[in-house]
Amino acid sequence: MRVGVLTGGGDCPGLNAVIRGLVRKGVQEYAYEFVGYRDGWRGPLEGDLIPLDIPAVRGILPRGGTILGSSRTNPLGQPDGIRRIKDNLAKDEIDALVTIGGEDTLGVAAKLYEEYGIKCVGVPKTIDNDLSATDYTFGFDTAVGIATEAIDRLHTTAESHMRVLVVEVMGRHAGWIALHSGLAGGANVILIPEQRFDVEQVCAWVSSRFRASYAPIVVVAEGAMPQDGDAVLKDGSLDSFGHVRLSGVGEWLAREIERRTGKEARTTVLGHVQRGGTPSAFDRWLATRFGLHAVDAVRDGDFGxxxxxxxxxxxxVPIAEATARLKTVDPALYEEAGVFFG
Amino acid sequence: MRVGVLTGGGDCPGLNAVIRGLVRKGVQEYAYEFVGYRDGWRGPLEGDLIPLDIPAVRGILPRGGTILGSSRTNPLGQPDGIRRIKDNLAKDEIDALVTIGGEDTLGVAAKLYEEYGIKCVGVPKTIDNDLSATDYTFGFDTAVGIATEAIDRLHTTAESHMRVLVVEVMGRHAGWIALHSGLAGGANVILIPEQRFDVEQVCAWVSSRFRASYAPIVVVAEGAMPQDGDAVLKDGSLDSFGHVRLSGVGEWLAREIERRTGKEARTTVLGHVQRGGTPSAFDRWLATRFGLHAVDAVRDGDFGxxxxxxxxxxxxVPIAEATARLKTVDPALYEEAGVFFG
Amino acid sequence: MRVGVLTGGGDCPGLNAVIRGLVRKGVQEYAYEFVGYRDGWRGPLEGDLIPLDIPAVRGILPRGGTILGSSRTNPLGQPDGIRRIKDNLAKDEIDALVTIGGEDTLGVAAKLYEEYGIKCVGVPKTIDNDLSATDYTFGFDTAVGIATEAIDRLHTTAESHMRVLVVEVMGRHAGWIALHSGLAGGANVILIPEQRFDVEQVCAWVSSRFRASYAPIVVVAEGAMPQDGDAVLKDGSLDSFGHVRLSGVGEWLAREIERRTGKEARTTVLGHVQRGGTPSAFDRWLATRFGLHAVDAVRDGDFGxxxxxxxxxxxxVPIAEATARLKTVDPALYEEAGVFFG
Amino acid sequence: MRVGVLTGGGDCPGLNAVIRGLVRKGVQEYAYEFVGYRDGWRGPLEGDLIPLDIPAVRGILPRGGTILGSSRTNPLGQPDGIRRIKDNLAKDEIDALVTIGGEDTLGVAAKLYEEYGIKCVGVPKTIDNDLSATDYTFGFDTAVGIATEAIDRLHTTAESHMRVLVVEVMGRHAGWIALHSGLAGGANVILIPEQRFDVEQVCAWVSSRFRASYAPIVVVAEGAMPQDGDAVLKDGSLDSFGHVRLSGVGEWLAREIERRTGKEARTTVLGHVQRGGTPSAFDRWLATRFGLHAVDAVRDGDFGxxxxxxxxxxxxVPIAEATARLKTVDPALYEEAGVFFG
Structure with a gap:
C-alpha cells in the first residue's frame, strides 16, 4: 500500500504531529509506504512529491507549520484540475490519499472520493475550530493559549494606565478563539462574528468597568461586525491586490470607544503569531491521535x-457531512459568557 | 440564598476560576450571598469562614492554588465530625454547599447529602484526571503542559550526551498525565500504574533507540510499578513520619537501566511544579464553566x-456515581501509544 | 524619614519589583515610612497618595504594570506645576522622593532637584533601553523575550507558506528591541530607527533568502524609516485626535515587498503585549536591585x-547626565548583526 | 583557513547559537572552512569529525543542546592524549581550534596552547555562571528563568496548603542560579554553597514567615551545605557506581524543617530541566555574539x-586567567538578598 499525504490551507500547529503519527504507525504496523505531496493540492496537481519515511518524520512533533508546505491552491478552480490529480496519483502509484485540511481542502477530497472514486481519508484542520462533526480541531488550543497569554499581559498595561485595551483575535466566521480566550483571559467584553454588536452597549460595558475602578479588556474576533458595520469598516483605500481595504474591526472599535467614552483605547492585533510555533500538549495529543486513526481508516478501507x-x-464521520456547514458559537454559550461582561 | 463554598484535597490550577465563576454568576444573576469555608472540610468543622463577594474574587482567575486554602481533613474520620458540620452550617445559615474536590472531598459531600440531607453540589477536581463521569478535570491540562515542556527540554540534554532521561510525573493510581505528556513530548517509553512493566522490555526499547542513534526519554508515572516492584522499591529507610520510604520509581528505574544497558541514565522528578501556577487556557475555561454551572445546579435545587x-x-451527574470508581487508562488507549515505544 | 515614590511614563514590567525592593529594605533596615503617589507626577501635583507598607507590597514582585498607576502628566507643562509639587510634598511631610521613570519623568526630577532642592533619587525605566548611563533598563529583557517568542512562532508560518513575515516591534527612537529580538529570533533583516533603510536592499535580502529555499522574517522597529520615509508613510487619513495618521512602517513595508518582489508578505504588529505581564527573571532581579540601591542612596543623602x-x-550617576542624550544603537553593533541579513 | 570546533562538558542552552555564529561569519566574511569534532575532546582524540557548512547550522539557533554532541572526556587523563590530539589536528589539517566549554574543557585548551602551541580560541560555557573574567555565561539566564518559573508555580501550592516548599537548583560550587532565581522568584530563604548554613536559622526564617500568615519557599543550591553537613548528608547507601550516595540537600533540609518546626515541607529537585531546551533571548544574543567574536579572534590570530x-x-581575555579561579557569589551580594529572608 502506497499512501499520499498532503496538508492544505493555512498552517496550523499540529500538522507535523499528524504526519508523524500517520507514518510511524503506517510503516511500523502495516508496512505501508508514504509520499508527501508538497504545498497542498499543488502537489498532486503538478506531481510534486517527496518520500516520507521514518527518518523524515523524526523530531517534527514539536514543530509548528508543516514539513510538506501548504497552499490555498484549489484544483476545482483549475481547468482540468481533477483529471490532472487523477493522472498524477495513478502515475505515482498512490493507493490512498490522506488529506489534512479545512473546509476547502476537505471539500475537494470529498468530491474526489464521491465523483471519481479516489480513495481519500480526511483529517480536519482549522485553527478556528469551526468544522462540524468534531469537538475540537488541533491548533485551536494553541491559538487560544497564545491569545490568553497576550490578554494576561495586556491586563497590567490596561490597569496601570486606566486605558481600554482592544485585542483582535482570529475568527473570520466563527468566534471560538475570541470566546475561549476571552473567558480564559478574563475579558470584560467578547465580540464574535455570530452576533452583530451594538457599539453603544460595548461602551456602556466599558464605562461600567471604569466606574468599578478597573480598566477593561475587549476581545474582538476579526470577523465581528458592528450593527452597521458594512458601511463603517470601509476606509476607501485599496490593498496591494486592488481590493477595497477594510479597516480592522479592532482599530475601528478602539477609535469609537475613545470618541464615545472619552477614555484612551489601544488595539493589539495578534495576527499570525496565533497560528505559528510549537503546538500545545493538547494539540500534539489530538493531532497525533488523528494521524494514528487516519492510517487505521486507510487500513480498514474506510474512504470518504x-x-x-x-x-x-x-x-x-463522512467528510461530506463534516464540511456541510460551519460550526458556529451557540447563542446559549455566548450568553453564558455574558455574565462577565461589563 | 446563602451558599457555602469549600476546596478540598491537593491544590490544583483552576480552583480560583471555579470560585470566581460561582460568585460572579450567583451574585449578579441570582443575588445569592456566598461564604468561603477555609481549608477544605476543616472550615465547616470549625466554623472558619470568610465572606466571598465580587471584590473578593477579582483578579483570581489566572492565579493557581485556592484563595480558600485546602487541606486533607476528613470529617468522617473524626468523632462527631458530621454533626459538627451540620451544626456549623445551621449556625452559619448556609442554604447550600458547593464542594470542590476530588474523590475524598466529594465522597464526604455525597454522604452528607444522602445520609443527612445537606444540600450539596459537587465540582470535580483532580489533577490526575482519574474521576469517572467527566471527560476531563481542570488542572490536568496544565499539569500535562508543564510535563510536556519539561520533556521537550530534556530531549536536548539526552541527545547531547546520548543518555537516557527518566521523567517521573504525577499519577499514583492512574497514568493519564504520563500518557498524555509522554505522547505530546515524544517519549520513547511510557509507564503507567495500570500495567506493571517489565524492566527488561524497557531496556530493550532503550537499547533499540540508541541503535537508531537517538537518546531515549522514559516517562514514568509515580505509581507505575515493575512486575516485582513491591519488593524492589523498598529501600528500608524511614521517612519523617516513621513510614518505610519507597524509593521513587524514577530513581530506581534509572539505576536499573544503567546497570542493565550500560548507558548513563538520569532522573527528573517533576513533583509539585506540575500542580502549581497559573492554569492553562483550557483549564480556566473548564473551571469557569464548572463554576457557572454549579451555581445553576444550586438554583435548580439539583443537590447531590x-x-x-x-x-x-x-x-x-450524581456525585455518588462519579466517585464510585477510579477512571483509569483504557488498555486500548495505552496500546495505541505503544507504536511510539522503542 | 518619610519617602514618596512615584512611577511615571509608559508601564514596564519590573516597576512593582522596584517598589517592593524600596519598601522592604527601607522599612526593615532603616525604619523609613513610605507613601506612593498615584499616576506619576499627577500624584504630587494633586496630593493624591496611598500608604506603602510591607503588606501593600506583598505578592507584587511577579506582577507587571505598577500598583501606583502611571501617567504622562508633565508638571513642567503646567502653570505653577513645580510650586504645587513643592507645596504638596511639604504638606505630605515628604523627606525624599524616589522617581521611577524614563527620560521625561527623570527630567522633571533632575529639575526639581537642581532648581528647587527637592531631594530626589531616580530609578531609570524604559522598555526601549535607550537611557544613557545604564547598561540595561528593566522591562527591556521581558520585551525582547516576548518579541523573540513571537518571531519563533512566525518562522513556522513563513516556511509553511513561503511568505515574508514582517514583525513590527517597539522602538520609536532606538532599535534595541529590534536588534536583540531580531538576533535572538534569527531574523533575516533587522531595521532600526538609527539608520534609514533602503527598501531595494531589503527586497534584495528577501529575494536572496527565497533563492536559498527559505522564507524570510523582517524585524522592523516602529520608528525605522525608509530613505524617503517622511513622504511615503503618510496615508492622509486623520486619527481620532485629528492628527495625520502615519501608516505603520510594518504594514507599509509588507506592501512594498509584495509589490517589488511578487512574494506574499504579512505584517504582525506586536504592540502593547511587549510591555505587559510578568517580568522576566532578569528584569525582576535588576528591578529589585534598583529598588534596594535607591533606598540606600536616600539613606546616604545622595540626591540628584x-x-x-x-x-x-x-x-x-547624576540624573541630569543620564537624561542628557538618548542611548542609540552603535553602528558597529548593527553592522555586526548584518552578517545574518539576507 | 580550516577551523575545528568542539563543545565539551555538560550541555547548555546556547551552544548551537555559538556554532551558528562562528560558521555564518567565518564562511561568509572570511571564507573559512569549518569542521565539528564530535563529543568534546573525544572528537579530536579519535579524529571523529563532521563538516560544518552553512546548511549544517540552519535552524539551530533556537535549539538547546549541541549538534556536535558533548562529553566529559579529558585528554589530560589519557596516556598520550595530547599527542593524539596534535596528530589528529595535523592529519585533519586544522589551522585553529575553537573550544566551547567550561573550566575543564578550557583548561585543556589553555594547556594545548601554552605547552604545544596549538592555536586555540576559547568560548566560555557554564550554566552555573561561575567562570571568572566574564560577567555572564550563556545558559545561565535560561536556567534562572526556568527555576524562577518553577518557584512562581510553587508559591501557589505553598500558600494553598500552608506548607514549606524547598526547591533544589543547580550550583555545585557557586550559588548564582540559587541567588538569581531566589531573588526573582521571591524566595524567603536562599542557600548557596559559598556559605554554610545554620539549619536553626533557616527554621527561624520559616517560622517567621508562617507567623505573617504566608508559606515559605526555600531555594537551595545543590552544593549548599549545613554547618555540619559532611556528616549529615551521607545516608550510607551506594550508587550504581559504588560511591557513597549523598542525600540531596533539598530532601534532607525538608525533613529537618518538618522535624524542627512541625510544619509540612516538600522538596522539588529541578535537575536537568534547568539545562535543556530552547535558550532565552538573552542567551541566544550572548551566544551568537560569542560566536561572531570568536571567529574574529581566529582571524586576528589572537590565540590562547x-x-x-x-x-x-x-x-x-587569556584563557588561563579565566580558568584560574571560580567566580563565586560575593558575600556583599548575598547579604543584599538577605533583606528578603524570613
Whole structure:
C-alpha cells in the first residue's frame, strides 16, 4: 500500500504531529509506504512529491507549520484540475490519499472520493475550530493559549494606565478563539462574528468597568461586525491586490470607544503569531491521535471518511457531512459568557 | 440564598476560576450571598469562614492554588465530625454547599447529602484526571503542559550526551498525565500504574533507540510499578513520619537501566511544579464553566449532583456515581501509544 | 524619614519589583515610612497618595504594570506645576522622593532637584533601553523575550507558506528591541530607527533568502524609516485626535515587498503585549536591585542621583547626565548583526 | 583557513547559537572552512569529525543542546592524549581550534596552547555562571528563568496548603542560579554553597514567615551545605557506581524543617530541566555574539584567548586567567538578598 499525504490551507500547529503519527504507525504496523505531496493540492496537481519515511518524520512533533508546505491552491478552480490529480496519483502509484485540511481542502477530497472514486481519508484542520462533526480541531488550543497569554499581559498595561485595551483575535466566521480566550483571559467584553454588536452597549460595558475602578479588556474576533458595520469598516483605500481595504474591526472599535467614552483605547492585533510555533500538549495529543486513526481508516478501507474527536474518542464521520456547514458559537454559550461582561 | 463554598484535597490550577465563576454568576444573576469555608472540610468543622463577594474574587482567575486554602481533613474520620458540620452550617445559615474536590472531598459531600440531607453540589477536581463521569478535570491540562515542556527540554540534554532521561510525573493510581505528556513530548517509553512493566522490555526499547542513534526519554508515572516492584522499591529507610520510604520509581528505574544497558541514565522528578501556577487556557475555561454551572445546579435545587464535562457540554451527574470508581487508562488507549515505544 | 515614590511614563514590567525592593529594605533596615503617589507626577501635583507598607507590597514582585498607576502628566507643562509639587510634598511631610521613570519623568526630577532642592533619587525605566548611563533598563529583557517568542512562532508560518513575515516591534527612537529580538529570533533583516533603510536592499535580502529555499522574517522597529520615509508613510487619513495618521512602517513595508518582489508578505504588529505581564527573571532581579540601591542612596543623602547598572554592579550617576542624550544603537553593533541579513 | 570546533562538558542552552555564529561569519566574511569534532575532546582524540557548512547550522539557533554532541572526556587523563590530539589536528589539517566549554574543557585548551602551541580560541560555557573574567555565561539566564518559573508555580501550592516548599537548583560550587532565581522568584530563604548554613536559622526564617500568615519557599543550591553537613548528608547507601550516595540537600533540609518546626515541607529537585531546551533571548544574543567574536579572534590570530562579556561589550581575555579561579557569589551580594529572608 502506497499512501499520499498532503496538508492544505493555512498552517496550523499540529500538522507535523499528524504526519508523524500517520507514518510511524503506517510503516511500523502495516508496512505501508508514504509520499508527501508538497504545498497542498499543488502537489498532486503538478506531481510534486517527496518520500516520507521514518527518518523524515523524526523530531517534527514539536514543530509548528508543516514539513510538506501548504497552499490555498484549489484544483476545482483549475481547468482540468481533477483529471490532472487523477493522472498524477495513478502515475505515482498512490493507493490512498490522506488529506489534512479545512473546509476547502476537505471539500475537494470529498468530491474526489464521491465523483471519481479516489480513495481519500480526511483529517480536519482549522485553527478556528469551526468544522462540524468534531469537538475540537488541533491548533485551536494553541491559538487560544497564545491569545490568553497576550490578554494576561495586556491586563497590567490596561490597569496601570486606566486605558481600554482592544485585542483582535482570529475568527473570520466563527468566534471560538475570541470566546475561549476571552473567558480564559478574563475579558470584560467578547465580540464574535455570530452576533452583530451594538457599539453603544460595548461602551456602556466599558464605562461600567471604569466606574468599578478597573480598566477593561475587549476581545474582538476579526470577523465581528458592528450593527452597521458594512458601511463603517470601509476606509476607501485599496490593498496591494486592488481590493477595497477594510479597516480592522479592532482599530475601528478602539477609535469609537475613545470618541464615545472619552477614555484612551489601544488595539493589539495578534495576527499570525496565533497560528505559528510549537503546538500545545493538547494539540500534539489530538493531532497525533488523528494521524494514528487516519492510517487505521486507510487500513480498514474506510474512504470518504474523516477522523473526528467526540469526547475523548476518535471516531470517523463522512467528510461530506463534516464540511456541510460551519460550526458556529451557540447563542446559549455566548450568553453564558455574558455574565462577565461589563 | 446563602451558599457555602469549600476546596478540598491537593491544590490544583483552576480552583480560583471555579470560585470566581460561582460568585460572579450567583451574585449578579441570582443575588445569592456566598461564604468561603477555609481549608477544605476543616472550615465547616470549625466554623472558619470568610465572606466571598465580587471584590473578593477579582483578579483570581489566572492565579493557581485556592484563595480558600485546602487541606486533607476528613470529617468522617473524626468523632462527631458530621454533626459538627451540620451544626456549623445551621449556625452559619448556609442554604447550600458547593464542594470542590476530588474523590475524598466529594465522597464526604455525597454522604452528607444522602445520609443527612445537606444540600450539596459537587465540582470535580483532580489533577490526575482519574474521576469517572467527566471527560476531563481542570488542572490536568496544565499539569500535562508543564510535563510536556519539561520533556521537550530534556530531549536536548539526552541527545547531547546520548543518555537516557527518566521523567517521573504525577499519577499514583492512574497514568493519564504520563500518557498524555509522554505522547505530546515524544517519549520513547511510557509507564503507567495500570500495567506493571517489565524492566527488561524497557531496556530493550532503550537499547533499540540508541541503535537508531537517538537518546531515549522514559516517562514514568509515580505509581507505575515493575512486575516485582513491591519488593524492589523498598529501600528500608524511614521517612519523617516513621513510614518505610519507597524509593521513587524514577530513581530506581534509572539505576536499573544503567546497570542493565550500560548507558548513563538520569532522573527528573517533576513533583509539585506540575500542580502549581497559573492554569492553562483550557483549564480556566473548564473551571469557569464548572463554576457557572454549579451555581445553576444550586438554583435548580439539583443537590447531590456534580457538574461534569461531556464532549463540549457541561452536564450533571450524581456525585455518588462519579466517585464510585477510579477512571483509569483504557488498555486500548495505552496500546495505541505503544507504536511510539522503542 | 518619610519617602514618596512615584512611577511615571509608559508601564514596564519590573516597576512593582522596584517598589517592593524600596519598601522592604527601607522599612526593615532603616525604619523609613513610605507613601506612593498615584499616576506619576499627577500624584504630587494633586496630593493624591496611598500608604506603602510591607503588606501593600506583598505578592507584587511577579506582577507587571505598577500598583501606583502611571501617567504622562508633565508638571513642567503646567502653570505653577513645580510650586504645587513643592507645596504638596511639604504638606505630605515628604523627606525624599524616589522617581521611577524614563527620560521625561527623570527630567522633571533632575529639575526639581537642581532648581528647587527637592531631594530626589531616580530609578531609570524604559522598555526601549535607550537611557544613557545604564547598561540595561528593566522591562527591556521581558520585551525582547516576548518579541523573540513571537518571531519563533512566525518562522513556522513563513516556511509553511513561503511568505515574508514582517514583525513590527517597539522602538520609536532606538532599535534595541529590534536588534536583540531580531538576533535572538534569527531574523533575516533587522531595521532600526538609527539608520534609514533602503527598501531595494531589503527586497534584495528577501529575494536572496527565497533563492536559498527559505522564507524570510523582517524585524522592523516602529520608528525605522525608509530613505524617503517622511513622504511615503503618510496615508492622509486623520486619527481620532485629528492628527495625520502615519501608516505603520510594518504594514507599509509588507506592501512594498509584495509589490517589488511578487512574494506574499504579512505584517504582525506586536504592540502593547511587549510591555505587559510578568517580568522576566532578569528584569525582576535588576528591578529589585534598583529598588534596594535607591533606598540606600536616600539613606546616604545622595540626591540628584540615579541608580544604574554597569556590568553586574549597581552604581549611582547624576540624573541630569543620564537624561542628557538618548542611548542609540552603535553602528558597529548593527553592522555586526548584518552578517545574518539576507 | 580550516577551523575545528568542539563543545565539551555538560550541555547548555546556547551552544548551537555559538556554532551558528562562528560558521555564518567565518564562511561568509572570511571564507573559512569549518569542521565539528564530535563529543568534546573525544572528537579530536579519535579524529571523529563532521563538516560544518552553512546548511549544517540552519535552524539551530533556537535549539538547546549541541549538534556536535558533548562529553566529559579529558585528554589530560589519557596516556598520550595530547599527542593524539596534535596528530589528529595535523592529519585533519586544522589551522585553529575553537573550544566551547567550561573550566575543564578550557583548561585543556589553555594547556594545548601554552605547552604545544596549538592555536586555540576559547568560548566560555557554564550554566552555573561561575567562570571568572566574564560577567555572564550563556545558559545561565535560561536556567534562572526556568527555576524562577518553577518557584512562581510553587508559591501557589505553598500558600494553598500552608506548607514549606524547598526547591533544589543547580550550583555545585557557586550559588548564582540559587541567588538569581531566589531573588526573582521571591524566595524567603536562599542557600548557596559559598556559605554554610545554620539549619536553626533557616527554621527561624520559616517560622517567621508562617507567623505573617504566608508559606515559605526555600531555594537551595545543590552544593549548599549545613554547618555540619559532611556528616549529615551521607545516608550510607551506594550508587550504581559504588560511591557513597549523598542525600540531596533539598530532601534532607525538608525533613529537618518538618522535624524542627512541625510544619509540612516538600522538596522539588529541578535537575536537568534547568539545562535543556530552547535558550532565552538573552542567551541566544550572548551566544551568537560569542560566536561572531570568536571567529574574529581566529582571524586576528589572537590565540590562547577567550571571548568574554564585560558590560555590553565582548572582550578577549587569556584563557588561563579565566580558568584560574571560580567566580563565586560575593558575600556583599548575598547579604543584599538577605533583606528578603524570613
Amino acid at each position: 471518511m474523516m477522523v473526528a474527536l467526540r469526547g475523548t474518542d476518535i471516531v470517523r | 449532583m456534580m457538574v461534569a464535562l461531556r464532549g463540549t457540554d457541561i452536564v450533571r | 542621583m540615579m541608580v544604574a547598572l554597569r556590568g553586574t554592579d549597581i552604581v549611582r | 584567548m577567550m571571548v568574554a562579556l564585560r558590560g555590553t561589550d565582548i572582550v578577549r
